[in-house]
Amino acid sequence: MKFLKEISFSLIIQAISLLVTVINKFAFAKVLDSNGFGLYNLLIILPLLLSLLFNLGLGHSISYHISKKIVNNNFAYYFVITYTVSISPLIICLSFFILNLIYSDLPNILLFFSLLTVPFLLLNYFLSFIFLGNDKSSYYFIFNNLPVIITTVFLLVLLFILDDVNLIISINLYFLGQFLTSIIMIITVHNKLLKSSESYYKGFLVCLKNDLVKDIFSFGIKMYFASIMNFLNYRLDTLLIGKLLPLKLLGNYNLAVNFADSFGKISQTISLLVYSKLPRLAENDKKVMVNLIIKLNLILLVIGSLVMFLIGDKIIYLIGTDYSYAYIAFLLLVPGMFFIALFRIIYHVVSVEYNANWGMYATFFSLISTIALDLILIPVYGIYGASVASSLSYSVSFLFIYIYYIKQTNSNFFSIFLISKREKDTIKRLALNLIKRGQNTCSR
Template sequence: MRARNSFAKDSFITITRQFTSILLGMLLLIVLARFLGPSGQGQYTLVILLPQLLMTFMNLGVNTSTIYYVSREEIDVDSAVKNNLYIGVFLSFVSILIGMVIAFFFSDRFFEEASTTFLLLSLIALPFMFLNIYFQTVFQGLQQFGVFNTILIITQLGTLFFVCLFIIVLDYGLTGAVVAFILGHLITTVSIVYILYAKFGFRYEKGAFNLSYFKKSVLFGLKAHISNVMSFLNYRIDLLLLGYFLNPAAVGVYVTAVNIGERISILSQSLSTVLLPRIASVDDERDRNRVTSILTRNFLVFVLLLTIGVFFFADWVIDLLFGVRYEKSSSLLKWLIPGVAALSIDRLLSNDIAGRGKPEVNMYVSLFNVLFNVGLNIYLIPLYGVVGAAVATTTTYILSLIIKIYLYKKVTSSNYRSFLLIQRDDLYLYSNLFKQLKTKMADR
């Protein structure tokens, strides 16, 4: 069942379905923002942050190692799913216990205005979150990106449906939002299991728990895991510190700007999703360098143009979609958008490096980023509030990109010009695409 599509076709499929995911995510964000208000949305963000943190800290990088070993055909699908099932159930159980301790004894530190009841309720989502990410990466390793991205849409669509039902129709407020979060992940798990059985012929009895693979998977995964944990903290540490220094309303205003920025970076995440297994499965160094260089330099131009557009239209977009209660979000988005652009390119280079079997390189950079970001947030938030958090985030992302560019050059022996500046061949490509588009429109 291994896909044989071209990189361009896989990228197109991924980007197309990610656009759908972006639209659904924006609708979800609008509903939450308008019906919960800044304070309610801030509390919701802090509540679901707990299971997200636990899942990120406790997954041991098995999702990344699954992509690597499945793409290299070092384990069959049935065994990969069975191994991930056992690991996911065990780790989710441990995570729930840790989450209960945090909710009962430490919630007043960073989750001060988030109810202990809501924090405990959110932990129900953990088994589904673990299984979803562990099973999804099997499809990514197989380079079945149509299925992989359909699952992402199911999560967004399911959560949006239940949010509309519980918040708009039944008026359950924050309780409805948290329950919708849980049910969105549950629906995803059910859908994945159905797809595994119906389309991929998975049978539980055919798979074997492979202790040797488990050890190898964890050892490889831990290198990427530390990097992933640090990256997640880098993305979310500002929310925790805002919750500590300020209040849920400030978090709600800030997270609106962050979520819009993340919708832009999803485009690079789409390309990275395709890039990681493709680089891992290719042995020719020149081919690896060529694919990443073309992708990075062209996406750099695209994201710079998109960033400029978002900067100038931020005020209008925020006012139209979220209303006057979120007017501060537009200025925050302007501070965040340069960092989002840097993050988009950073993500492409990081997945290339990981695909070459060097996840520890990303790990070292991520450790530095978190320390730098935490220090900057602690200094700037008490002085400048939410603007301080936005400045700290953008500064960290830009510095991280500069470091990653240098390390990518060192790892691949590529020159800076090859992956940062548009080449003459790219201009020919644009010209040919424009001519083809013009011809098709004329034929119509």
């Protein structure tokens, strides 16, 4: 019951975040033309990629070790601070040089400002998983959504003050959102999770001497490569379009992907809750709970897809005629949106309960298909080809890991779509509990 309550609360948070994200993307797409919007998205994807390349899966590892009471919050906090401070200057310097060679047309000042967000992206990622490991999923989702809320608020304020919000201001707003989130998270960790006012220097020495550091890195690496491949599988098309096609088409494609990403927040919320809660559930309840969560996820995605099918073109028209290619690109991404949503949930279940390597295998084959399909379809069909390539590659990753999952659980292939007797009984029990709670509340 507590698990479903937390899912409900987290979904409410994500629904609010979804609304703010839509406002954020619409506002930036409106104030920047399709060329500027394409460049803006490329400049915020690059530091995201870098933060993923250098997080080494430590967030998932820290969450796991905290939930199992292997490490305490003080150790986890000083460990991530030490790692972030040590690695960030190297990341910024090396990546600035390398990305200048790859994307020679990118303005240096914009690239530099975007790379300054890397340490804060890393820190926000690590600290949010400390909350997740402490069974504080509401904090996790609030802080994950806080940067876009901060950025949107400041953007709306500036739109009232200034006549024009250009690309430099937009990138600085993105930096501000990440920076302020880091400050707020650090204060919250100190107030809510740390047991003592242990000095940073002492905490740093503990990190260097503690043998647990090796265990944390070893566990994180198991999910690290799968996470990188999953990100590339999901974002490689944007990077290739930015290199091969005009920025106007990149802006259109980014708008379509942003729509899909917004609905992806649903599956991301549920999958991470599954990851954090599954080890605590009784063995008999795990399979039932996973199947129910998948069905809930599918229902929400179907509703969201139908809404976008009916009014998506009208919403895009309000943003501007400059984005006339975005609607078809989004529709071609819809099948992939379903597959990646299912993959995320099954991936986290398999990683926790069975074998984390299978997530990496599934993503590897999907990435290979993404690279091949993108290189074939994007030069010929542009952003529509990228959408088709993404949907096909997501289906590959889902089918690969789902076949492994049903073998491990002795399930029927269609079990995630059909309601079993145990699932019906679980739904009835939950419904009766809700009715009883409602009656108790009314009687008071």
